[in-house]
Amino acid sequence: MGKKRLKHRSLFLLGGQPGSGKTSLRSAIAEETQGNVIVIDNDTFKQQHPNFDELVKLYEKDVVKHITPYSNRMTEALINRLSDQGYNLVIEGTGRTTDVPIQTATMLQSKGYETKMYVMAVPKIESYLGTIERYETMYADDPMTARATSKQAHDIVVKNLPTNLETLHKTGLFSDIRLYDRKGTKLYSSIETPAISPKPTLERELNRKVLGKEIQPTLQRIEGKMVQNQHQGTPEFQAIHQKLESLQLPPPPSSNTPKIPGL
CATH class of the missing domain: 3.40.50.300 (P-loop containing nucleotide triphosphate hydrolases)
Known part of the structure; x- marks a missing residue:
């Protein structure tokens, strides 16, 4: 030991x-x-x-x-x-x-x-x-x-x-x-x-x-792994994907996409 x-x-x-x-x-x-x-x-x-x-x-x-x-x-x-x-x-x-x-x-x-x-x-x-x-x-x-x-x-x-x-x-x-x-x-x-x-x-x-840009690298890593695992249909993936899009584009007027609390 x-x-x-x-x-x-x-x-x-x-x-x-x-x-x-x-x-x-x-x-x-x-x-x-x-x-x-x-x-x-x-x-x-x-x-x-x-x-x-x-x-x-x-x-x-x-x-x-x-x-x-x-x-x-x-x-x-x-x-x-x-x-x-x-x-x-x-x-x-x-x-x-x-x-x-x-x-x-x-x-x-x-x-x-x-x-x-x-x-x-x-x-x-x-x-x-x-x-x-x-x-x-x-x-x-x-x-x-x-x-x-x-x-x-x-x-x-x-x-x-x-x-x-x-x-x-x-x-x-x-x-x-x-x-x-x-x-x-x-x-x-x-x-x-x-x-x-x-x-x-x-x-x-x-x-x-926590600012969006602080967690952006983490979100990107998770999104990539979820795609690899074919988990795009989960609410978590949809919420993460939406958050990443919002960090790059002007936010849409409204969305019915499931949201992870805190994102």
Whole structure:
């Protein structure tokens, strides 16, 4: 594994709505730990289910909910084993609830861990487009196992995350809570401003107005992938195509084309 066990070890819990780019948080943590950290990512265990191929044939696009209990058990087992051995750990989540972060932080603190939480602060339209792009990329690779995220599931996290993060801040369980944008810029640290909740900064970023030209490259990438996957008939494609046209031409008087909220 190439990682060292430590007397003073840290747990990093990651948070952020689907599509926000939580993987980029690993760079900041790798720099902080000089690379001496193990990432536990629930998603990586899903395709390791012993009956994965059979379940894909049986359930097709619904396979994820049938293999998640297995990946959850794998994640819990790894957390227990590696924390007993004293490794720095990164555990990815969303922040949709407070129960799991509190339970995990409490358990690892009892084993001598310093617990931290790093969260992505990304405008909701950017992260929602991120879920679409991720799905189209995965679909091109394997349509049966492409992981779709509904807008409803995305928006639930967007709605709950600021308040949940404030709740976690108040518990005092975390030595540092940080907010990062997609460029890797730190927007907030509870060490630097312990009396200030992360909630206002996160809400401001989630609801920040994004200019069309800022998301134009993303829209163009997604449109190209949707054409490749022959998804031109979906409401999402029509909304993205219409938005791209509006960035190049004077807007039409009216349109009945379905619209993605925020575009």
